[in-house]
Amino acid sequence: MHPTGKTPPVENALNGSKELTFEEVKNELYNRHHPSLTSLDIEVHAKTVHKIRTLKRKHNVVMLGHNYMEPLVFGLSDKDEQGDSLGLSMFAAKTEAQYLIFNGVPFMAETAKILSPNKTVLVADKTAGCSLADNFGAEDVRKLKELYPGAPVMIYVNSYADAKAESDICCTSANAAHIAKSMPGDTLIFVPDIFFAQNLEEELKEEKNVVYPGKDNTARGAVCEVHEKFTLSDLLAIRESFEIPKGHPKRKLYAHWECRPNVLKEADFYGSTSQIMKDIAARVEDNHLERAFVASECELTSNLAQEFPKVQFWTACSVRCSHMAKVRLDKIVNILEAIDSGEDLAEYEVTLDPAVIDKARLPIERMLEASV
Ligand code: SF4
Incomplete structure (x- = not known):
């Protein structure tokens, strides 16, 4: 709650095009009524948020x-700057801005760099990894x-550019089944996510022979260490504790494609982050969602709770991506201060060999063509 007990109105809370004073920024943060944003968070961080917004605007x-x-x-x-990694990279490619700060992990920023090779793509922490991308490379594709x-070879966008460069086509969790069906031949290699591959195999069992690391071979694959944490017994316990019985018309349990196959089977709805969000939005619109649990990264639920305040979301905040959590306000302000003072940006800039950019762009472009 705002310290004055009131929350003064601020025009268009998320509109970054308008210059805001420090007080207006603080009011905007209170006005969000975000369930996991406390007064302490706001009082401690409002100054940094104001500085970031000011410098962001100053340097476009x-x-x-x-x-x-x-x-x-x-x-x-x-x-329009919020979303999943591919959507954000596509959005960034259409903008005129020279500087892109990608608040995510480096493999995501690489995709932005591939689609915008002449822009300066920056990340708060170049050491932030990903259990999927870090454990799979070009050699594994070969x-x-x-x-x-x-x-x-169809490769999930959650991979580094060198592995993409060796692959025929990319996919996201939203379009994987569609892209797979568009590929020639009976057999398709899918990398690197093993659970996602098993889920895809089940979905396409009548149409494609999906092969992947570890399926009758010793090739190296990986799993998302966040979605891996959800087990079938967790989901059953969540159903019981949060009173979300299977088939309930207004209470739903959602799971991401990267979860284990038996977790997907138990969920009321499974899909990509954007598909889950669309389903929630449609149900809210029809007044058909009162309670939900999303088996995915905890902060996704935090952000959903703000967007859909009438839905009662239950969260599992022990399930966080430690890599994504490395992106913090204090690091983001450092990038903007470096831009402002003309300092060298090497500590933050994502760079790729131009030959890798050229090769990795092809599977991404093929995916975009096959998606329409
Ligand atoms: S949640 Fe974290 S570990 Fe999982 S795919 Fe995303 S970045 Fe990688």
């Missing part, structure tokens, strides 16, 4: 905010191609 910086960012970081991005000669 596009600030991309992934859905898994904590609320204060997520809220730095305008509405090994699978040797094992299944002639089979096309």
